[in-house]
Amino acid sequence: MATPTLADVAGWLSEAEHVTVLTGAGISTESGIPDFRGPQGVWTTNPGAAALFDIDTYLADADVRRQVWQLRRSHPAWTAEPNAAHRALADLSRAGRLDAVITQNIDGLHQRAGTEPDRVIEVHGTIHWVVCLSCGLRTRTPEVLERLAEESDPPCLACGGIQKADTISFGQRLRPEVLEAAVDAAERAEVFVAVGTSLTVQPVAGLCELAAENGARLVIVNAQPTPYDALAAAAFTEPIGQVVPELAAKVLAATR
Structure with a gap:
């Protein structure tokens, strides 16, 4: 059987009534936001940084919280701009070709x-x-x-409690309602496209298997191999900023 091409995948998306996309850190690297586990990832180049994202450590150690607040202040998300892959998915969404974009990213x-x-x-x-x-x-x-100039570990103004970015740290459970929405989107998908994610973090990575079990074609776009490649109907390792816009253009051309 011939290996599916990008044109084949575009055909699948054009014919499908329900398409869900899962994105990870790899989609934002071209916007200047480093990933975590890639060759130049945050935790690859500085393994000790992962400890700063553990909820128990964060709660117990004010010095860790101070470090994290400084990292938040300098996070590249504040100056990053959406890249061609983000814009291509937005084009598909506005055209009614995507049910949902499930993202592991916190950058907005x-x-x-x-x-x-x-x-x-x-x-x-x-x-x-x-x-x-x-x-x-x-x-x-x-x-x-804005309060960091005066307070290195700014407490809640309402109750004096510990504050953190509204993100999920190691040791924290995903919000049940958010996970339920992601599961629903995976279960109804006819095509499930995973973009820029190592697919090693559960339970989100397991959405690929869930989608496939419910009959979806799984498509993976990622520079590195993933644990779900063998389950994929198609996989692409070319740059995300090339593959996703080209795929979107083919889908939009076919559905006009």
Whole structure:
């Protein structure tokens, strides 16, 4: 059997009524946001950095929280712009060709590219909001970052509790309602496209298998091999900024 081409995959997407996309850190690297596990990833080049993202360590150690707040202040998401892959998915979404974009990213670039916010499922949360771990108050991140000049570990203004970015750290469970939305999108997909994710973090990686078990064609776009390549109907290792826009252009041309 011939290996499916990008044109074949475009045909699948054009014919499908339900398409779901899962994105990981690899889609944002061309926007200047490093991934975590790639050759130049944050944790590849600095393995000790992973400890800063453990919820128990964060809660127990004020020095860790101070380090994390400084990292948040300098996070590249504040200056990053959506790239061609983000814009291509937004084009598909606006054309009604995508049910949902499930993203492991916290940068908000899908929404900035134009994907409708109600179609973006942020399974690992967002850097753009801060949450109090005691009372649950949510505050826009820039408002908290402005306080760093005076307070290196700014407490909640409502109750004095510990605050952190509204993201999922190691040791924290995904929000049940967010995971349920992601599962629903995977189960109804006729084509499930995983873009720029190593597919090693569960339970999100398992959405690929869930989609395939429900009859979806699984398509993987990632520079490195993933544990789900053998399950994929098609896989591409070319640059995401090349593959995704080309795929979107073919789908839109076929459905006009």
